[in-house]
Amino acid sequence: MKMDIIVPKAGLTMTEATVTTWLVAEGDKVNKNDTVAELMTEKLTVEVEAPESGVIGSILKQEGEEVVVGERLATLLTTPSEREPNENTVISSAEKVLKDPLNETALPSYDAVVIGGGPGGYVAAIRIAQLGGRVVLIERxxxxxxxxxxxxxxxxxLLKGAELTKLHSLSSEYGVYYPEPSIDFSKLLQKKEAVIQQLQNGVRHLLKKSKVTVxxxxxxxxxxxxxxxxxxxGERERITTKNIILATGSExxxxxxxxxxxxxxxxxxxALSITELPESIAIIGAGAIGCEFAGIYAPLGVKVVLxxxxxxxxxxADHDVAQFLKKSLTKDNVDIHTSSKVKEIKVENGEKTLYMExxxxxxxxxxxxILVATGRKARIESLGEIGLEVxxxxxxxxxxxxxxxxxxxxxxxxTGKENLAHVAxxxxxxxxxxxxGYAKEIKYDSVPRCIYTSPEIASVGLTEKEAAAKNIDYQIGKYHFxxxxxxxxNGKAEGFIKVLRDxxxxxxxxxxxVGHNASELISEGVLAINLEATPEEIAATIHPHPTxxxxxxxxxxxxxxxGIHV
Known part of the structure; x- marks a missing residue:
């Protein structure tokens, strides 16, 4: 069978080392406890021994590479022995049926198993396949x-549908007249399902094209x-793999x-599955989810309390941005209550009463x-049982x-880091x-955050409050649309762009x-912060006019x- 040769822990303080010498090559036979490689730490040379007799399969870490304790250095194809079978021993098919009801592959047949087919999981699976790896993606x-x-x-x-209810008001300023809109909510739901289906088919196609097992x-x-x-x-199977990627999402x-x-x-x-619009709704939580649903329901004629x-x-969020959105939602007749806590709820005669402090x-x-929009929590059921740190x-x-x-x-x-699809x-x-086998790192300094209300909101980097908390001497520049x-x-001149400069x-x-197409405009800002750009560098970049x-x-x-036009 195939087993791993890993970086041993030599001493209490050892956490990492450098591969200095391989004493074997792929295909070489080795005996148990033979030295196969040497590693160097800050304090000593560490000898890596073969855990069993067998043949060196693949050498995964090359000389000069940095490794950490427990990381896989190579694979070893072991030879049969007279020892008693254990969970790593190849046994006959008949014995396997008796000892394990699962259809188990004896050798690691995949480079990775990805659990969860969301925007993180399916992207990871495709990337592994692009790099020549064998990968299976599991989605419930x-x-x-x-x-x-x-x-x-x-x-x-749904937000696009809500936005279109305002088209007649805008078009009249251009001499184009439409009657007051009527809402066919069932038709809007059909459009929503069609969009989902089209994109699902696209994901399936990409996975199939990349030869990912799903x-x-x-x-x-x-x-x-x-x-x-x-x-x-109902069938059950056990899959052996070199790596596992958890992408189980949140709820x-x-x-x-x-x-x-x-x-x-x-x-x-x-809320995305209801077939009839409610007469009235209370949304508990005015974060991105709560504000977006307020922006859906109010234009469609629902009485909304946020x-x-x-x-x-x-x-x-930036205070100026939040205040601007509050005014916009208020114009759409959203009843907004901040610094308010729901203490109790009672149901009577088909109505729901919220007692709010x-x-x-x-x-x-x-x-x-009632719509609850008070955030999401990671799906971590049973993960602690295998020793994962939460x-x-x-x-x-x-x-x-x-x-x-x-x-x-x-x-x-x-991971509980950033509940955003693009971060995943x-x-x-x-x-x-x-x-x-690469050594890539993730950084969160330039993560864009977008809220698709009307008008849209997008941001990247620090707010004024965060900059002040870091004792940074900053200056702001503001340009109103x-x-x-x-x-x-365009007839959509509401909102502004705000820049914080160190x-x-x-x-x-x-x-x-905050403004029309904010989610599209923010990418230039993301690039600027990612490259640690200065305001002069943006100002020296010729932008097309009028845009x-x-x-x-x-x-x-x-x-x-x-500023010139401020």
């Missing part, structure tokens, strides 16, 4: 994960190199409010439905996305390349945009007190 539901099926994509489809079922990690699979048809977090569960609240998942326990909607007084709100509700990973078990990686929402995909790429030619011709190093610290992107040039100039 639909490919694309929460993002494609229950989050990003369906909500953006299993519809539930994967359970039973050891650092084994995964049990219960397929959707809605339901707060412990008395009476809430009896009220059968909606989460974002159920409740947030913090002192502003979008807690953690606001500073020094209570208020009762009566609605037909911190702050997520699987702990290092900058390589490796867990405390060297052969197991974790990506996406299950980036993590998937890093984990995949590390599974295939009501002075931008393209925004005015006075000492003249480096861009953060960029915050919304000129606003970033102007805000950058303004952050240095050199």
């Amino acid at each position: 539901n639909e490919l694309g994960g929460v993002c494609l099926n229950e989050g990003c994509i369906p909500t953006k489809t 299993i519809n079922g539930v994967g359970e990690v039973v050891s650092p190199n084994k995964v049990n699979v219960t397929k959707s048809n 809605a977090n339901i707060p412990n409010i008395p009476g809430l569960r009896d009220a059968h609240p909606l989460t974002s998942k159920e 409740i947030e326990s913090e002192n502003q909607i979008l807690p953690g 606001h500073k020094d007084h209570y208020q009762e709100i009566v609605v037909k439905e 911190v702050n509700g997520g699987v702990k990973v290092d900058e390589h996305l490796r867990t405390n078990i060297p052969s197991i990686y974790a990506i996406g929402d299950v 995909s980036a993590q998937g790429m890093v984990a995949a390349e590390n599974c295939m 009501n002075g931008n030619g393209r925004a005015i011709t 006075k000492k190093y003249n480096q861009i610290l953060g960029i915050h945009i 919304l992107s000129e606003g970033l040039l102007e805000a950058s100039l303004a952050s240095m007190g050199k």
Whole structure:
């Protein structure tokens, strides 16, 4: 059978070493306890011995490479012995049926098993395949994960429908008249499902093209190199693998409010599945999810109450941006309550009453439905049983996305780092390349955050509050779209671009945009922060006219007190 030769731990303080010499080559025969390689630490030379007699299969780490304790150096094809069978011993098919009801592959047949087919998992699987690895992807539901099926994509489809209800008001300014819109919610839901199906088919095609093995079922990690699979048809199988990538995602977090569960609240998942619009709805939580659903329901004629326990909607966002969105949602008749906590909920005669505490007084709100949008929690059930370290509700990973078990990686929402699809995909790429022998790292300094309300919000880097907390001497530059030619011709001149500049190093610290197409505009800002650009470098870049992107040039100039059109 095949087994691993790993970096031994020599001494209490040893954590890493350098491969200095291989004393064997692939295909060489070795005896148990033969020295096969030498490693060098800061203090001593470490000899690596063959754990069993056999033949050297693949040498995975080359001379000069850095390695960590427990990391795989090479594979060893062992020879049969007279010892008693154990879990690593090749046994006959008949013995296997008696000892293990699962259909187990004796040798590691994959370079990686990826559990979870969301934007992190399927990207990781494709990248491993691109690098020549054999990979299997296990998904219990639909490919694309929460993002494609229950989050990003369906909500953006509904938000587009809500936006179109305002088209007649805008078009009349251009002499083009439409009647007041009527809402066919069932048709909008059909469009949502069609979009999901189209993108699901796209993911399937990409996986098939990359020759990724896809299993519809539930994967359970039973050891650092084994995964049990219960397929959707009931069949069970055990897969052996060199690496495992956990991409199990997250689920809605339901707060412990008395009476809430009896009220059968909606989460974002159920909210995307309802077939009729409620007359009224209370949304608990005014983060990105809560604000987006407020932006869906209100234009479609639903009476919306938005409740947030913090002192502003979008807690953690730039204050100016949050205040601008609050005004916009208020124009859409969203009733917003900040610094407010729901203390109890009662259900009577088909109505749901929320007893809300606001500073020094209570208020009762009566609605037909309740949507909980108080964040998400990692799916980490049973992961602790195999020894994975869990911190702050997520699987702990290092900058390589490796867990405390060297052969197991974790990506996406299950890590508790950033619950964003594009972060999961980036993590998937890093984990995949590390599974295939690279040494890639993930950094979170330039992660863009987008909220697809009307108007959109996008940001990257530090807010003013965060910069102040770091004692950074900063200066802001602000450019309003009501002075931008393209925004005015579009008839959508609301919003602004805000740039934070470090006075000492003249480096861009953060960029915050609220306005039409903000989610598309932010990418230039992400690149600028990733490259540690200065405002002068953006200002020296010629931007096309008339475009919304000129606003970033102007805000950058303004952050240095050199604004032209401000």
